[in-house]
Amino acid sequence: MREIPDPRSLFRSVWHVLCGTFLPCLLAVVLTGTTPPAQALDAEEMFEDPAQEARARDIGRQLRCLVCQNESIFDSNAGLARDLRVVVRERMAEGDSDAEVIAFVSDRYGDYVLLKPPVEGHTLVLWLAPVLFLGIGGIGLLTYHRSRERRVVPELSAADRAEAQHLLNGEQ
Amino acid sequence: MITEFGHFALWMALAAALVQSVVPLWGVRNASAAGMRVADTAAQIQFLAVAVAFGALVRAYVVSDFSLETVALNSHSSKPMLYKVTGVWANHEGSMLLWVLMLALFGVLISLFGRMIPVAMRATVLAVQAVVGVGFYLFILLTSNPFIRLDNPPLDGRGMNPLLQDPGVAFHPPLLYLGYVGFSTAFAFALAALITGRVDPAWARWMRPWVLIAWSGLTAGIGLGSWWAYYELGWGGFWFWDPVENASFMPWLIGTALLHSAIVVEKRNALLQWTILLAILTFSLSLIGTFLVRSGILSSVHAFATDPARGVFILVLLCLYIGVALMLFAWRAGELREGGVFALWSRESGLLVNNVLLSAATGVVFVGTLYPLVLELLTGDKITVGAPYFNQTFLPLFGATMLAAGVGPFLSWKRARPAVVLRRAAVTMTVSVALTIGLALTLTQADPAGLFGAFVAIFLATATLQDLALRAGVPGVRASVALRRLLGLPRSAWGLYLGHTGLALAAAGVVAVSVWKAEEIRSVAPGTEMAVGPYAFTLAEIGQAQGPNYQTTIATIEVTRAGQAVATLQPERRWYPVEGRPTTEAGIRSLWHGDLYAVLGDPDGTGRHVVRYYYNPGVPWMWAGAVLIACSALISLTDRRLRIGAPSRRRAPTMQPAE
Incomplete structure (x- = not known):
């Protein structure tokens, strides 16, 4: 991972974007190109365009800093997190969509890097958990009511009804 | 010597807990009042013993007795007194000792203030508590003993995580x-x-x-x-x-x-x-x-x-306690046998x-x-479950809980009339939708998820106030009558209203700061002004100072809004030489609607510093909400029928032993 994008890659990315005629990204690349990072500081990694920067941060919040405890690369001060932030911005500058950037990183670092686990076979339990718990709870609630209603209002037999009617009519 | 006495007292606490877990249960089984009463005495002795042990450990920290392993590893003679004391529970051994101290505290409180609880029940409760205690005393004494001495005590300790x-x-x-x-x-x-x-x-x-x-x-x-x-x-x-x-x-x-x-x-x-x-x-x-x-x-x-x-x-x-409890269940x-019947509404x-x-x-x-841990244990696959997962799964469930908390108090016990409840809920709905639309129109950036979150908080607040007003008879009665009715409400009702209002307030704060916070990060030289939301932050100067056990760099940041001075923030960057670690202390000014927040980062060697400036709307509401929620429980605790120790003479409790 590089801390300072080297000029050749920058040129390539500009070329790529030009070929793609993707104007908003072109603008961003030109802007980042005109302010070459002087120091390895997180403030200097940033896009000038607030919309691009917001996108970069949103992506950064979904990726885990691999050497930290449960911190996103956006939140972390670790060097590796900074490097990953730079990679994210490079991919964005190349015109990748959010999903493509995230896929680029997870292809290299595995699912472990994703703070939001993908929906796959071995994470199915995870994603079904809310529905499952709610379902069990809901069924339990209804069953409870059913059983209570049944116990509390026992059906009267025909003989009971006849006797009740008998008593209600005031007959002995 | 005092340390050894503390160590001895911890073993005594274990002995008391053993007695407390066996004799009262024997007493209950054989209907021996004397046997049951042992529970109270044992709980008191157990608490005294563990308090002595804890006191001995606190003393060791206060006088910096580095012949104790835990003190040597976790304390330092230059630490301020407050952190010498709190350092007792800032490490594994001490914090486990605090754990059993709390357990014994609850036991002794039940033995002292639970006098109206029938002796058989109290004895059983205390015995169960003691069984839990025995396990944790053994855990401390066998694996995490805080009273272990070092053969060669160091001259000074290693310090505590700054x-x-x-x-x-x-x-x-x-x-x-x-x-x-x-x-x-x-x-x-x-x-x-x-x-x-x-x-x-x-x-x-x-x-x-x-x-x-x-x-x-x-x-x-x-x-x-x-x-x-x-x-x-x-x-x-x-x-x-x-x-x-x-x-x-x-x-x-x-x-x-x-x-x-x-x-x-x-x-x-x-x-x-x-x-x-x-x-x-x-x-x-x-x-x-x-x-x-x-x-x-x-x-x-x-x-x-x-x-x-x-x-x-x-x-x-853990498996033992949970397993036995669930088996018993x-x-x-x-x-x-279930008692009262109730309708669906x-x-x-x-x-x-x-x-x-x-x-x-x-x-x-x-x-x-737990899933990532289990998955890694079973398959070796490493996955991360982070904030995005919880936000997507937990927040909808909790939002639904909050909506239910709003409507819940409208329902009467046993059988509510759906028409009445729905009519009240419709009023709440109308008011809160109107307020949310108003909010959406006044805000420059309207995030749909954020607006829905705001709606949930507004709904709960509206419903709670509405219910409170209904109980006071508003509208329809004079203000003095309404006030009298409000004052006459049971404390537990106040617990409900305060708790739910606190939750709404905290939720509103969480939503506001998550969606509408303004943030700027840049490397600046003193004198530079930066706009953060409606505010302008200016780094005025950077100075050095010396704390009791750290050196610190303090920045002075002036915050203005439309040219008017609002606040001066002083974020710090501290360096703790003993531990060899830095900490950041944010400079924060809380206004009623949000926090002005500044963090000082690393210097870059050319006189510039990285600074992070934030305007965090709603954060003070979050803390106020949490305080309200915590207080609501305490207010509910003072309710007449729960007042600890107050025997309920007026009405004998209805006792129906289950068959």
Whole structure:
């Protein structure tokens, strides 16, 4: 991972974007190109365009800093997190969509890097958990009511009804 | 010498706990009043003994006795006195000692203030508590003994994690443990109910004060921890869905469900089995939380222990207690008879819906926290379950809980009239939708998820105020009458209104800061002005200073709004030479609507510093909400019918032993 994008890659990315005629990204690349990072500081990694920067941060919040405890690369001060932030911005500058950037990183670092686990076979339990718990709870609630209603209002037999009617009519 | 006496006292506490767990149960079985009474005496002796042990450890820290291993590893002679004392529980051994101190404290309080609890029930409760205690005394004495001496004591200690040298986090563990360990009372009452076969409204009334204290402490503890993270960790976050945070959040969530279902037992003698199960689960999650944090299975700033022997020991204890409790439940719960009947539309059902939602929310947090561990153990696959997962699964469930909390109080006990409830809810809905639309129009950036969150908070606040107004008779009565009615409301009703208002306020704060915060990060030289939302932050100057055990760089930042001075912030960057670690201290000014927040970063060598400036709207509401929630439990605690020790002479409790 590089801390300072080297000029050749920058040129390539500009070329790529030009070929793609993707104007908003072109603008961003030109802007980042005109302010070459002087120091390895997180403030200097940033896009000038607030919309691009917001996108970069949103992506950064979904990726885990691999050497930290449960911190996103956006939140972390670790060097590796900074490097990953730079990679994210490079991919964005190349015109990748959010999903493509995230896929680029997870292809290299595995699912472990994703703070939001993908929906796959071995994470199915995870994603079904809310529905499952709610379902069990809901069924339990209804069953409870059913059983209570049944116990509390026992059906009267025909003989009971006849006797009740008998008593209600005031007959002995 | 005092240290050895403390060590001895800890063994005495174990002995007292052993007596307390055996003799009272024998007394209950053989109907021996003397045997049962042993529980009270033993609980008092146990508390005295463990207090002496704890006192001895505190003394060792205060006088910096580095011949003790834990003091040498975790303290330093140059630390301020406050942190020498709080350093006692800022490490594994000391914090476990605090754990058993809290457990013994609850035992002695039950023995002293639980006089109206029949002696057989009290004896069983105390015996169960002592059984829990025995396990943890053994854990401390065998694997985490704080009284171990060093053969060659060092001249000075290794110091304490500077992040923890802070007033906010200093009192976070005791409050958290007040909650964690306090839930052992619910566990003990639940098991006592299963053992004696007695559950009725009186039982719920005996249990409720202890659950309220524990829940209030846990709320305050979580709030304090979150506040500390907010100002100390330096990026304005307050909740990270870190497994350690989840470990304390799960007992809170399920404890909230317990608090509500216990009301149904108390008022309507229904949901008995469910409440007992919740009581068991609440403490089980406290134990699991203790395991997660103390075993070192997760490593983060809280998890200090890395010795696997400890982890296995707690795991065995955990399985033993939870397993036995659940087996006892499976065996005996069927014999408990449900009392009161209620319709589908009733307060009871409303509370049951609250329970289902809160339990599902707890389940989601549980799965999200433990699934990565289990998956890695079973398959070796490493995955991360982070904030985005919890935000997507937990927040909808919790939002639904809040909506239910708004409508719930509209329902009357036993049988509510759907038409009345729906009419009131329609009023709430109209008002809160109108307010949300108004909000959307005034805001420049309208995030749909954020607006929905705001709607939920507004709905709960509106519904709560509406219900309060209805109980005061507004509109329709004169103000003086309404005021008198409000003052005459039972304290537990005030607990409800304050708690729900606090929740709405906290939720509004969380939504506001998550969606509408303004943030700027840049490397600047003194004199540079930066716009952050409607404010302008100017780095005025940077100076150096010396603290008691650290050096610090202090920045002075002037904040203005439309040319008017608003605040001066002084964020610091401290360096602790003993520990060799830096900390950041954010400069914060709280206004009623939000915080101005500044963090000073590294210098770049050319006279410029990286600074992070934030405007965090709603954050003060979050803390105010948490305080309201914690206080609501305490206010509810002063309710006449719960006042600890007040015998209810006017009306004999209805006692219906289960067959």
